[in-house]
Amino acid sequence: MWTETPSPIGPLRIVERYGAITAIEFSPYAAGDGRPRGERQDDHPVLAEAVRQLAAYFDGTLTDFDLPLAPVGSDFQQRVWEQLRGIGYGETASYGAIALRLGMTNAASRAVGLANGRNPIPIVIPCHRVIGANGTLTGYAGGLERKQLLLDLERNDALW
Template sequence: MWTETESPIGPLRLVERDGALSAIEFSPYREEACPTQERQDDHPLLLETARQLAAYFAGERRDFDLPLAPVGSDFQQRVWAQLQEIGFGETASYGQVALRLGMTNAASRAVGLANGRNPIPVVIPCHRVIGANGTLTGYAGGLERKQLLLSLEQHSLF
């Protein structure tokens, strides 16, 4: 099932599979990513996902409590799990994520590729990964969205 919700970073398509959130897609949506299931705006998990996202964007929520089912390789799954350890308002470099995975800094490129394939952005906070020199680097949703998400978190800290 899938639905769409509005957000400060544009419309988001939320996709559920087997009782878990499997994707959040940025608009404009890729045709090849179009869910094969029917749209269901009243699906309980999709409603809860939209509710938690709205609270996050309003500065009222820092963490998400949703069942997740991102599809990816074992390495991608490890990277995505590590991204969830980066706290609200914090950032880490690709190299730091590699080191936390028990790899050398040389694996930062592989971490970057896995980061870019994260199917559940915002909830799995790939926007919190930055370049080693502190600069914003690529983001599947575009650098403008990444900057907005990081700014939102910085301004929500007390």
């Protein structure tokens, strides 16, 4: 099941399966990617709670999400995504720092970046908080403009 919610970074489609969030998608939405989405159901409890928490995040009153999550990915991707969840609100980390937290060398930064880019639940699993070693913004599946807006939100505590 899925629902859609407005946000300051454009409409977001939230996907639920078996009682957990499996994806948050940026508009324009991908078509034909093979991901199961089912029917739209705005009143599903998990989806309604995700909408509520995202609205609170965007208005600056929520800094930690508490949602059941079930991102689909490889073991390595899962390990990277778990590390992303450890980057606190308003903080950033480099790809190399994430690699080191995983017990790898800085040379694994590229693999971390690829896993980061495959994160199916952006914002809640905060891949926007990962930046280049020199402090610059690097790729983001939602686009660098969205990444900058999310980082600014966490510095200013509200977008709307």
